[in-house]
Amino acid sequence: MTEERSDAWAAEAIRRVGMRGPQTVPTPLRRLPLPGIRGIEVYLKDESAHPTGSMxxxxxxxxxxxxxxxxxxxxxxxxxxxxxxxxxxxxxxxxxxxxxxxxxxxxxxxxxxxxxxxxxxxxxxxxxxxxxxxxxxxxxxxxxxxxxxxxxxxxxxxxAVAVCGEPTIADEIFVQLGRERHPVPEWIVTGAGTGATSATVGRHLRRHGHPTRLTVVDPENSAYFPAWASGCGDYTTGMPSRIPGIGRPRTEPGFLPTVIDLMIPVPDAASVAALRWLRTVAGIEAGPATGTNVWGVCHLVARMREAGVRGSVVTLIGDTAGPYLNTHLSPSWVRARGLDPAPYEADIERFFRTGEWPI
Missing domain, CATH: 3.40.50.1100 (Rossmann fold)
Structure with a gap:
């Protein structure tokens, strides 16, 4: 292929890939009802709306x-x-x-x-x-x-996201929140798989001078929380995460602990409990990583409520529930892995009804 033809193919390829991006239609920002809490709004950035159903x-x-x-x-x-x-x-x-x-x-x-x-x-x-x-x-x-x-x-x-990912997920969040009561959120909550999303959000907050803080939730077996807490950049656990899309047995190159304000370790059974609550009570079809996110959101909203802080919290719907009907949404699969979501389900139900959260 000549250089001219190669350049023409690349230009057309980038155009075609770009046509499938968020420049056309940003993924929705959905509000999660909090009947037991006043003055705090929670929003879910629905990344499952992408053509392949995932962030x-x-x-x-x-x-x-x-x-x-x-x-x-x-x-x-x-x-x-x-x-x-x-x-x-x-x-x-x-x-x-x-x-x-x-x-x-x-x-x-x-x-x-x-x-x-x-x-x-x-x-x-x-x-x-x-x-x-x-x-x-x-x-x-x-x-x-x-x-x-x-x-x-x-x-x-x-x-790649830093160089070729615009508009980023953080860009979209702030544009969409601009129409809401609290346009600058108190917290944004993500998980970490490659680390790219948390790095993107953290850099955006610092580059634009937002007071918003970034929380990363981390499932069992993952190296990210202990790496962040200890300052050990090459921390490893050697054990795989049971929550698809987030958590790693080692710290990956894209994970930037310096842009993270808080990390919350989340039990896998709590992730499953939140996933079930989203589906059966809130009517939201999401994957297990979204359950992990929502558990972290509950913790943060409870802190805000206790401190008398009003504002908003944003997290992500990472993917849809469909791929997990025979795994994380299957009671037999969950039991076979020794997980008991029931106590956590009770905590979540009580929180959304009354605003009370276990210490």
Whole structure:
């Protein structure tokens, strides 16, 4: 391909990827009712409204834009990722949009529902031959053999969003809140998977001088909370998170503890309890990471209420409930993992009804 044709393909590819972005329609900002509390509003930024149903769509979109702009992805370049989650689904979506082959290298026990979603977006998958901890290396080696591009979301997502992710999720939040009673939130609550979203929000708050503080919630087994609390930048636990999309057995390069004001460790059973409450009481179809977020929101709203502070809190709906009907929303699956959400469900129900929260 000549240089002129290569440049033309890149320009058209970036345009097509950009047409699927938030410049056209920002994801909705939904209000969560708090019948037992006055003067505090909670909003859910619904990232499940993206075409692939997950906030990872936003990260992968930025990664494709940066890779195309830098020449790492050209016409005919195969794209490879090492994940069985929402990143793979979004990667398949954008590769198909550009007429590129996409392969996800997935762990052996990846649910069939996830594999079907990858295929549904036009991608392929292959089961990793190595243990789960080595899936990244296997995918990288495959990309090298095929002359393709390795979509390394743990290393590249935070930088790609900073360079090619505008408008960011933080940009959208502040524009949308500008029409509300409390346009500058007291807190924004996120989880951390790659760390890109919390880094994006934290940088935005500091760059614009907002008094808003950033909280990151962290599930069991994750390295992020102990890394933040101890100041150890390479903290590892060696244990996988049971909450898809957030929590890691090691601190990833995109995690920026210096922009985080508070971290809240959340028991996995509490995440499941909040997930169930959202679905059965609030009528919100969301994934387990949203449950983790909402548990953190309850903690913060209770602090605000006790201190007599009025204002707003914003968190994210990371993805939809559909992929978790046979896992986190299945009572037998939850019991098999030794989780008991019942006490936490009682706490959440009482909080939203009365405003009371356990110390």
């Amino acid at each position: 990872k769509y936003r990260l992968v979109r930025a990664m494709f834009r940066e890779a195309i702009a830098g020449g790492a992805i050209e016409a005919g370049t195969p794209v490879i990722a090492a994940t069985s989650g929402a990143v793979a689904v979004a990667g398949a979506h954008f590769a198909s949009l550009l007429g590129l082959d996409f392969t996800a290298v997935v762990p052996a026990r990846t649910p069939g529902e996830v594999l079907a979603r990858i295929e549904g977006e036009g991608g392929r998958w292959q089961v990793a031959e190595r243990p789960p901890a080595a899936v990244q290396e296997e995918a990288r080696a495959l990309a090298e053999r095929l002359g393709g591009h390795f979509l390394d979301h743990f290393t590249d997502a935070e930088r």
